[in-house]
Amino acid sequence: MQPRNMSMSGVVDLAAVKAAGEAKAKAEQARAASARQAEQGGAPAAGAVPPSALVFDVDEAGFERDVLQLSAEVPVVLDFWAEWCEPCKQLSPLLERLVVEANGRLVLAKIDVDANKTLMQQFGIQGIPAVFAVVAGQALPLFQGVVPEQQIRSTLAELVQVAEERFGLIGIEVDPNAEAPDAAAAAEIPAGPHDALLEAAVVALDAGDLAGAVRAYQNVLVDDPANTEAKLGLAQAELLTRVRDMDxxxxxxxxxxxxxxxxxxxxxxxxxxxxxxxxxxxxxxxxxxxxxxxxxxxxxxxxxxxxxxxxxxxxxxxxxxxxxxxxxxx
CATH class of the missing domain: 1.25.40 (Serine Threonine Protein Phosphatase 5, Tetratricopeptide repeat)
Incomplete structure (x- = not known):
């Protein structure tokens, strides 16, 4: 499915999560507070955050706080995914990269549909990956399935424009020098013998270089035929190659x-x-x-x-x- 044009007519009913009127009222209040701070030269209410904080997991219990209320300051992109969904593993890293590149004009909330079936039902999700956005308490459908990077970029750019022009959202401040609490610990994890090739394959996939991704995964499997990540990645890259030019x-x-x-x-x-x-x-x-x-x-x-x-x-x-x-x- 191609990304849909952004339109305020594509609103999803969030009443089961929280009364729409209450959400919009909170959105208006928070947006006004953010605007006053911007006029005074201050940071958004949430304060400066590291780039890693722009991507986070959310569940049903925290949806109002982490999505509805935050959407009064910045558009919240929703990534509905599951561990078993291989197309999700292609799309999610791309969404994460593009949101971080937006430098505070977007955030990404990841929703595991297996653990949050109520949210999945309330958004009418028929298949995953599925991507929505919430702006000032209102939800907009963006696209479903894996789509080309350029189309995703265009859709997110339009989302930012809608948020800024129609709702006056100013985003959140990002401190590029800040480090997430667990970043140092993660840096200490030693690299595996094929991590470089696997990373090269992911980079190739993100860039739309499916042939390069296939070669990188095949190179891993030459040395390690049982490598699960490479086997799954190769099967996925070959699938995407087959469907790329289909009508x-x-x-x-x-x-x-x-x-x-x-x-x-x-x-x-x-x-x-x-x-x-x-x-x-x-x-x-x-x-x-x-x-x-x-x-x-x-x-x-x-x-x-x-x-x-x-x-x-x-x-x-x-x-x-x-x-x-x-x-x-x-």
């Missing part, structure tokens, strides 16, 4: 018109997975295995196994799909 509407139309066409169903399953619709992707390919035979059936089966690698063997949906596949095959 989603054309692919889905072809799949709908030809339910027994292995190539059409494989392409649609790739799109399903990138969009966070894991069970749909698995179910589509299991159904295609059921109605095909010979080399066609084997091609579908192998693609399904590749998609299992993207999600990870420990994911319960992979286990369920393996069982369904076994029933179809045997």
């Amino acid at each position: 989603p509407q054309a692919v889905r139309a072809a799949a709908a018109e030809s339910p027994r066409d292995p190539a059409a169903q494989i392409a649609a399953a790739d799109l399903d997975l990138v969009g966070g619709h894991v069970e749909d992707a698995f179910g589509r390919l299991v159904d295609t295995v059921r109605v095909t035979a010979g080399d066609e059936r084997n091609a579908v089966r192998l693609r399904l196994l590749e998609l299992f690698e993207v999600i990870g063997a420990d994911d319960p949906r992979v286990a369920a799909a393996r069982t369904a596949l076994a029933r179809v095959l045997f």
Whole structure:
């Protein structure tokens, strides 16, 4: 899904979290206080923060304080993710980097949907990764699934513009010389033997260099064939390479018109997975295995196994799909 144009018509109902009127009232009060401080040359109420403080986890209990109230000072981007979601592992680091680059004009709140199902339901999340923003107590849908970096940059820039022009948000002050409390301890952790190559792969993914990411992950696997991170990363990079030039509407139309066409169903399953619709992707390919035979059936089966690698063997949906596949095959 492409990033949506920012519009105040895309407001999500947050009444179940906190009464909208109360949230807006608090937003107005805090915004007025921030504006007065800005006129006096002071820092925002939260004070100067290190860049690392611009990205944080949030749960249902802290949503009002950490998101609604903070959104009166700075736009809060919401990243709905889960540990099992491989596309999330592609998108989240990119969001974190872009928010830090915004230098206090945005913050990023990460929400684990497995631990915060109520928030997931209240925002109407159908698949992850899903990204929203909250500005002055109002929520705006941004995009769902993994999208190109340039489009994300454009969407976030528009978000900042909306926040500044329509709501007068001034952001928060960032102290580049400040260090998070655990930064020194983290720096003492020794690097692993393949950390440099794995980091190079992540950098390549962030830059849209999928071929470079594939090579970096393959180089790790040459020396360490069992490296889980490299195996998952390679499967993900190869998936993103396959879908990069697809026309989603054309692919889905072809799949709908030809339910027994292995190539059409494989392409649609790739799109399903990138969009966070894991069970749909698995179910589509299991159904295609059921109605095909010979080399066609084997091609579908192998693609399904590749998609299992993207999600990870420990994911319960992979286990369920393996069982369904076994029933179809045997």
